[in-house]
Every structure is written in C-alpha cells, then in structure tokens.
Amino acid sequence: MSVIYIVNKDTEHPIPDFNRTQLHVMQILWSADEGMKPAEIQDGFDWEIDNATLRSVLRGLVECGELTREQKGKAYFYSPAKKKQAALSTWFSGLAQIFASGSKASLLAQLLQDSSLSEEDRKELDEIANGK
Numbered sequence: 074m075s076v077i078y079i080v081n082k083d084t085e086h087p088i089p090d091f092n093r094t095q096l097h098v099m100q101i102l103w104s105a106d107e108g109m110k111p112a113e114i115q116d117g118f119d120w121e122i123d124n125a126t127l128r129s130v131l132r133g134l135v136e137c138g139e140l141t142r143e144q145k146g147k148a149y150f151y152s153p154a155k156k157k158q159a160a161l162s163t164w165f166s167g168l169a170q171i172f173a174s175g176s177k178a179s180l181l182a183q184l185l186q187d188s189s190l191s192e193e194d195r196k197e198l199d200e201i202a203n204g205k
Contacts, residue, residue, distance in 0.1 A: 088167040089139065094122065094130050099139065103157040108143060108150030 091099065101117040102109060109117075115127050131151055134140040143150050153160070165177060173179035184190075185198060 088164050089137075094126070095134060095139075098127075098130055098134060099153060099160075102140070102151060102153050105152075108141075108152040110148050110150055114151065 089095075097118060098114060101114050104117075105113075111124065111127055111131060114131070115122060115124065118127075131140065131142075135142050135151070138154055140151050141154050143152070155163075165180070166175075169175055169177045169180040173183060185195075190198075
C-alpha cells in the first residue's frame with residue numbers, strides 16, 4: 074500500500090492509497106468492537122479470500138502503520154491503528170486540500186452540488202445541516 078501525501082506549507086495530509094482488499098479489511102476491523110484474528114476477518118469478507126492472501130494484506134497494513142497486531146496466547150489479533158472517525162478526518166482534510174484549496178466547507182458545498190445525489194440524500198443532508 075502506498076500513501077499519497079498532500080503537502081502545503083503548514084501541514085501534511087496523508088491519504089492512504091488502499092486497494093479493494095485493504096479497504097475491506099479496514100471496514101471489517103472498524104466495525105468490530107475489539108481486535109480480530111485473521112480467520113474472523115476472513116469470515117467478514119463479502120468474497121472468497123484465501124488465507125495466504127489475507128495474511129499478506131494484514132502484514133502490509135501493519136508495516137505501513139494502518140493496523141496494530143497483538144499476540145494473545147498463540148493467536149494474533151489485528152486492530153485499526155486509528156479509529157474510523159480519526160482516519161476520516163485526516164482523509165477529508167487531504168481531499169479538501171486537493172479539491173478545495175484546503176476548505177472543508179467548500180469541499181462539502183461541491184459535494185452537495187453533485188447532481189448524482191438522490192432526493193433522499195439531499196433531504197438527509199438538509200436535516201443534518203439544520204440540526205434535526
């Protein structure tokens with residue numbers, strides 16, 4: 074996995090360049106209440122993934138700092154290094170830097186103007202914006 078760094082004079086905003094499998098591992102682990110063994114992660118996949126492939130993906134995510142690994146008895150348990158909300162915040166800052174000169178509000182406005190949003194999505198966003 075590589076990481077794209079968005080850099081300006083004040084900050085760096087890393088945006089991981091996850092592939093489909095890496096992102097799915099992160100989603101599975103973010104939804105878990107505690108660390109998971111590889112077999113448990115494998116059970117959470119929406120498609121077939123062999124054990125060797127999964128272990129290779131897990132090793133790569135540990136090496137780049139996205140996951141932590143803890144041994145308990147004979148088993149290793151994997152957990153995200155950052156909570157989902159913290160990762161989202163960092164990535165959102167990076168996207169704002171790329172698409173909106175660093176302005177999160179401008180990025181949100183651009184997303185809201187996207188014509189592919191359904192009426193239901195627009196209604197939900199309006200309720201959020203109005204504190205309902």
